[in-house]
Amino acid sequence: MQHRIGLIEDDLIIGEALTARLDFEGFTCDWYRDGKAARRGLGQRRYSVVVSDINLPDISGEKLFLELLDGGQALAPFIFITGYGAIDQAVRLLKLGAHDYVTKPFDVGGLIGKIRGLCERQQPTASSAAELGISTPMRHIEGLLPRLAASRSAVLISGESGAGKEQVARALHRAGDRDGKTPFVAVNCGAITENLIESELFGHEKGAFTGADRERQGVFEQADGGSLFLDEIGEMPPSMQVKLLRAIQDRAVVRVGGATPHKVDIRLMCATHHDLKAMVEAGQFREDLYYRIHVIHLHVPALRERQEDILWLAGRFLDARTIRGEPPRTLNADAERALTRYPWPGNVRELQHCLERACVLSLTPLLNVESLFGTEGPAAEANDGLRQPLSDHLQECERVYIRRALTECDGRIADTAALLGISRKNLWEKIRKLEMAEG
Numbered sequence: 001m002q003h004r005i006g007l008i009e010d011d012l013i014i015g016e017a018l019t020a021r022l023d024f025e026g027f028t029c030d031w032y033r034d035g036k037a038a039r040r041g042l043g044q045r046r047y048s049v050v051v052s053d054i055n056l057p058d059i060s061g062e063k064l065f066l067e068l069l070d071g072g073q074a075l076a077p078f079i080f081i082t083g084y085g086a087i088d089q090a091v092r093l094l095k096l097g098a099h100d101y102v103t104k105p106f107d108v109g110g111l112i113g114k115i116r117g118l119c120e121r122q123q124p125t126a127s128s129a130a131e132l133g134i135s136t137p138m139r140h141i142e143g144l145l146p147r148l149a150a151s152r153s154a155v156l157i158s159g160e161s162g163a164g165k166e167q168v169a170r171a172l173h174r175a176g177d178r179d180g181k182t183p184f185v186a187v188n189c190g191a192i193t194e195n196l197i198e199s200e201l202f203g204h205e206k207g208a209f210t211g212a213d214r215e216r217q218g219v220f221e222q223a224d225g226g227s228l229f230l231d232e233i234g235e236m237p238p239s240m241q242v243k244l245l246r247a248i249q250d251r252a253v254v255r256v257g258g259a260t261p262h263k264v265d266i267r268l269m270c271a272t273h274h275d276l277k278a279m280v281e282a283g284q285f286r287e288d289l290y291y292r293i294h295v296i297h298l299h300v301p302a303l304r305e306r307q308e309d310i311l312w313l314a315g316r317f318l319d320a321r322t323i324r325g326e327p328p329r330t331l332n333a334d335a336e337r338a339l340t341r342y343p344w345p346g347n348v349r350e351l352q353h354c355l356e357r358a359c360v361l362s363l364t365p366l367l368n369v370e371s372l373f374g375t376e377g378p379a380a381e382a383n384d385g386l387r388q389p390l391s392d393h394l395q396e397c398e399r400v401y402i403r404r405a406l407t408e409c410d411g412r413i414a415d416t417a418a419l420l421g422i423s424r425k426n427l428w429e430k431i432r433k434l435e436m437a438e439g
Contacts, residue, residue, distance in 0.1 A: 003119040004028045004045065006076065008038040008052035008061065014081075018051070021108055027115070035059035042068060047076040048119045051111070054082045054089060062093055069097060069365075077118050077330070081106065097366040100333045121315060131171050132164070133313070135306035141168060141298055149176030154248070154293050156233075157271040159300030161422050162349030165271040166231060168300055172269065173227040182226035185219045190235030190423030197240055199256050202247065208257025220253045220264050227267040233293065234274035234285065235423045245289045268293065273422075303344040303351065310340050313348060317355045329359055331367050338369045345398040349421060399434045402427075 005027045009015040015031050022029040030045065032038035035056045042050065054061040061080055068075055077099035082090045090101035099118065102111050132138040148155060149172060157165045166186060173184045192200050199208075203218035219228060230236075236244065247253050248268060252261040270293045279285035303310060314331065322328045331339070344350055354372055362371040402420070409415040417427040430436075 003048035004030065005115060006038070006042060006045075006047040006050040006052075007031045008035070008050065008056065008064070009081070010034060010053065010055075010057050014053075017108065018111075021112060022115075025112055025116070027119075033057075035061075035064045038064060039067070042075075049079065049115050050076050051079045051081065051115070054080050054093075062089060065093060065098065066096070079111070079114060094332045094334075095364065095366060095368065097330055097364070098332075099330070121311070130312070132167060133306060133309035135301075135308040137301050137306055138309060141300070142171065144298070145172050145175040148172055148296060152267055153295040154268045154270070155296045155298060156276070156294045157269060157298045157300060158276075159271075159273065160302045160347055161273050161420065161426075162347035163300045163302055164348045165300050166229065167348075168298060169227070169229045169269045169271065173229075173267070176267065177226065183223050184227045184229065185223040186229040186231060187219050188231045188421075188423075190232035190426065191418060194237045194239070197237065198243065201240070201244065202253040202255055203262075204256035205258040208255070212257065215255070218253060218255065220247060220266065221262055223266045224264045225266075227269060230268070230270045232272060232423060233270040234272040234276055234279060235425070236285075238284075238286075241286045241289050245286060245292060248289075248292050303347045307340050310344070310351065311336055313351060314339060314355060317352050318359070321356075321359055326359065327365055329362070329365055329367055335368050335372055338372065342373075343394055343397055345394050346401045346420070350401060395434060398430070399436060402430060402434070402436065 005022055007015065007018055007022070007029055009018065009031065010033050015033065019029050019031050030041055030047075032041055035058050038052070038056075052061045052064070056064070065078060075097070078093075078097075080090050080093055080098055080101040081104065082101055083104050087101075087103065090098075090103075094101065100114055102114075130139070130142065132142045155169075155172065157168050159165050169186070170184060173182075174180075176182075177184075187200065189197070199212075199216070199218065201218045201220060203216050203221055204212050206212060206215045250261065251265065252263045254261050276285055276290055276294070280287045280290050303313075311331075314336075318329050318331075339351070346353070355367075358367045358371040362368075402416075405416045405419050409419060413424055413427060417424045420427065422430075
């Protein structure tokens, strides 16, 4: 894909130099020498990046930018060229939605680097074609999916809460379901009470217990012919582990209150944030079940360990909101830096919630650091240098995030655990570990 750059510059020396350099770097460049020509050109062609001088002979770059915004058209990222005396104006443009600025005399190589970085985010191979991420570990996982889809081997997906384990499972399901006709059924084992989990997994017959006024299929039968994803398998009660093992071995389930086995053909995927091997050694998880579900192991790294994915994911989340009919939103340069420096203890889920909140609360289409994290949020210290050990910083971020979730759920533990994607037991453990319990 060859990217087209729009250059708005009335200075002949700068214009000729930039046009030649962009051409040398492999870009296509349209050079506009005044605002009138630029307004017409930007309305007729689509650009990957627009580089504009703030001072133009017929109209200021700021006024041109505002006119284009008011026109409602989707704009390419704008980089403004300004003198030192107009930096305040450039900062004002950033708040309105411009992406970045450079000051004269500027480093041409640095400007080309900014342009190339913006273009690379628009490459099909780095964004739309990628499904899980553009970092090396996520590309490795994505590269394995076609081979895994060709088998029916059980897959265990490990990683921290919110890291994207279910997204990996769904991607594997899609890799083996090109027609989109087979079911994908997901269930969080830690979110179901122990007295209901057998019925949830295997179903029940009419009259099996009080309230069972009709027969019901469990998730194994619902997923027949497709994929079953058992999230937080480490939370499975010991009494259910042996029954789950039998169902996996026999590829058949017996409903609660019934006696007839129901055959099922499923692709089984399990996920956990626990160290299942350590749980086996501690006698908390059956060893035979562990080896049944651990045929193929995929580990999803924490978001802080794959920083390349942060802005890629942010772009995907913002694009999805635009597709749903919301106004387009963009991140300014400071916001992008803050996102990549923040450790994301809540991983991808926290990033998504952060962007959702910013889109709701921001009064402008440009999201800045304050709209993302607030004036006193944990991101303030992300830009503040290294002042404490990483473990302490991560604990503090996790503490703030859990408090925020508790506040949003009015202190209800069950609702908070569901929002965080963890079990109530795990939430209580975190509250005690982080010394958040009252009294």
